[in-house]
Amino acid sequence: MSDVDRLLGFGDDALIAAQRLAEWHASSPEMEEDVALANIALDQLGAARLLLTYAGESLGKDEDALAYLRDDREFRNCLLVELPNGDFAVTMAKLLFLSAYQLPLYTALAAGPDERLAAIAAKARKESAYHFDHSSQWTIRLGDGTEESHRRMQDAVDDIWPYTHELTAGEVSRSDWLTLVEPVLAEATLVRPGDGGWAPDGGRSGVHTEHLSYLLAEMQVLHRAHPGAKW
Amino acid sequence: MSDVDRLLGFGDDALIAAQRLAEWHASSPEMEEDVALANIALDQLGAARLLLTYAGESLGKDEDALAYLRDDREFRNCLLVELPNGDFAVTMAKLLFLSAYQLPLYTALAAGPDERLAAIAAKARKESAYHFDHSSQWTIRLGDGTEESHRRMQDAVDDIWPYTHELTAGEVSRSDWLTLVEPVLAEATLVRPGDGGWAPDGGRSGVHTEHLSYLLAEMQVLHRAHPGAKW
């Protein structure tokens, strides 16, 4: 994987995660959660902008050229972030698994040799810690809440789990990731799905699910309708 | 309203109705209905193509330029067709009300002085008769089916009814429209909503609901991504 593809992977994860989280606006189960999800979306969007700007420098493209003028085959995000939001349990499962990847990732990058990337990661790492905490709390509340919420949270964990293998196929080891995730699932009284089964991937090489092109069609429609315009 | 706007109104009604109906592909309650809804969508699409081609001649634009390169503020369809599909009852209410408008409309146009339009309408009229029959049968079955289907069908009729005033504000009179719709609702054991209440409009002058621009973003995305390409 080229350096640029690597940066695009980090940036696209954050961008697509932000886009999905922002879909919750005015639709959360609680007003406080509207604030919290917007906050997390803003964190992801902020990290995405820094990462895409950095990635774009070697390509001669700015953040908007990368966000708005690539097709889905050129996006490098993992499949997990592009999956539909589903219910609140699915959204929390996605966020838990993503942040349990981004937290050790950014921690490592913050101590890495690339100073520019280290600075971005140092900021993003603190945010990831909050995302992980927030989604952990909800996973626990839902897992150990009512019968219905337990069922939904377990279903969400089971459905999203296969997509986490793609997260841990690169710079974050499966064991580091599991170290974060397992205690949360245990406290949430949830069954940890087994590894070794279905492990969809392709996102890092631009082979996505059928969902991403719809997301991009909506995200890019206005920008593309006015070529060259400033906003 | 100019002659072109009038033709665009007819054509856009058919085009947007086709787009919504086609969303049901592989999702209908019965396989036979997958065939039927695709059939009706094809009829609407066929009429749309003839009408837009005709409308486009005086504008120097072909059907695709009109379908793919206008923004929602330039579309002239009624609001009813752009509303989300909702459940099957809502889709049938929309189709019943639309076809009870298109049937007398096309009948009148088929006898009108514009020979080109008359020929298009003569063909479309037969199709509308089928659409009206199909949606009538379902309205009756659902209205006079189970308790749940009755409730859903009545809710659908109540929700969509206000949008029908825009249909009968032009070339089809309210009384002609009611002559078709009322017996169906009666046989379906449904309450005919009162007139005189909320009557949203704006579609004919390009002031749509918030739904249309999403529909167009999806419909137009690929065409717009490849300017000038042939397909």
Add this chain to the structure above:
Amino acid sequence: EGLEEYFTAVIEADQKIEPRDWMPDSYRKTLIRQIAQHAHSEIIGMQPEGNWISRAPSLKRKAILLAKVQDEAGHGLYLYAAAETLGVSRDELVQMLLEGRQKYSSIFNYPTLTWADVGAIGWLVDGAAIVNQVPLCRCSYGPYARAMIRICKEESFHQRQGYEILHTLAHGTDGQKALAQDSVNRWWYPSLAMFGPPDADSTHSAQSMAWKIKRFSNDELRQRFVDMCVQQAEVLGLTLPDPDLRWNEERQAYDYTQPDYDELKRVISGDGPCNRQRMAHRRGAHAEGAWVREAAAAYAKKRSR
């Protein structure tokens, strides 16, 4: 009796009434109605602007809009908290909204059809809100006045962002300029109507003025808004859609065409373009979140044992 005299004295001295203080029942009810309506407006107001988050044309604009919609949720929270100091719970107020027994600002019953509407809402709708709300920072009820100070600060930030969006569009491509003008054309009169019916038809106003909840009449505030907008529109290079708008030397203010108050009444009574959509969305989100709120409550109960 002494309590009422103390209340009146505080009001007259331009001091604040606090939650612990005695207050007339009608003062309390008026405030609850007004603060709740304001809170509901923040919550419902997230919908029309939120409609463009996913499609914002640059990442910077997306971040700004997302932050703005987040602020609105935050404002809703402060305001419900302010209302709660008057002895009503947020759940009760939310229930009143969902059942249609309390209103929210009618402006949010208009659709956002283009990106420029995000600009126009910032400039005109937030602008009108600020003109309405700045005097509320001196409202006689302490918690409301303090909430408004914080909110007005953020609102004026939002207004500037909206103005910037329109300014960029108005100085952009022909297509962008057309978007901006179209949007101002659609939002101008609804924004004027935000100040409520003309003073002659306005209920509640006299008593609210006496209590120093309200400090200026609807028409005074509307005039202030018009005068402010005319100058800003010129800088924007956009036209306000009122052919009769002109400076009146005598009044030292702009003459302008009144909004269609019959339309305003229809929208208030539920027949605006988006009333049903906004309420259906709010009710749907509330209903779909029920299992989550129940789970959180069940979990909290287990922990507290």
Add this chain to the structure above:
Amino acid sequence: EGLEEYFTAVIEADQKIEPRDWMPDSYRKTLIRQIAQHAHSEIIGMQPEGNWISRAPSLKRKAILLAKVQDEAGHGLYLYAAAETLGVSRDELVQMLLEGRQKYSSIFNYPTLTWADVGAIGWLVDGAAIVNQVPLCRCSYGPYARAMIRICKEESFHQRQGYEILHTLAHGTDGQKALAQDSVNRWWYPSLAMFGPPDADSTHSAQSMAWKIKRFSNDELRQRFVDMCVQQAEVLGLTLPDPDLRWNEERQAYDYTQPDYDELKRVISGDGPCNRQRMAHRRGAHAEGAWVREAAAAYAKKRSR
């Protein structure tokens, strides 16, 4: 006994077995399994192609694609009807599909990522289906053979349309050409895998051949498909993604790289990219339609009284 002899004689004479005729239980079961799988494939196959109806890049292409997906629903209906002549109901078969107890063609577990995939499915997937199905028009079971005649006619129409889509793209802009090549790269090997495992590993085959349900081996059909595609790819100006593809003078056929049969096994066993998505969609549509089917049944019952 006489019945079995008659059955065998009919098969040997290349005549048709009809529903009223006696047939061995295993013949019946084999046919039910095969026809049902074929019917299920038509129904599930609507999803990947239907994915592009809403985004088809011209109205003409939209109409053609919509008609094609409609044809697939129609094929599903014929095929379920053909299966029903063997004494199983459509509802039972649908239930088997929904419960994962019967399969559908694994090819539909790959995603359609671009418009060009609609072309590639038409050219390669329908092309492979036709190679598989043309011999079935001579299948020993009459209702199946007759359904296949009708279906093959429409399939070859679909295949031509898919070829046309690719041809247009391959002769279009650079961007379009890239879409076409990318799509062929992704669909080539999955299409080869449609003919099933290599003959050596193929179960069921020998008996099906004897019964004249099947007339050619998997590998024979796969070779026929490869030979057909090579020439067509040249006309298209597209490359098949197999560096080892070359003419073998001796065999008078193309040598080619086999598809990854381990991948095929994984996809068949449920671990393809879209198995879960396709099944979840089918189950969801079925569940959401339940109230409609119940209403139709209740209404019919009332009328029949």
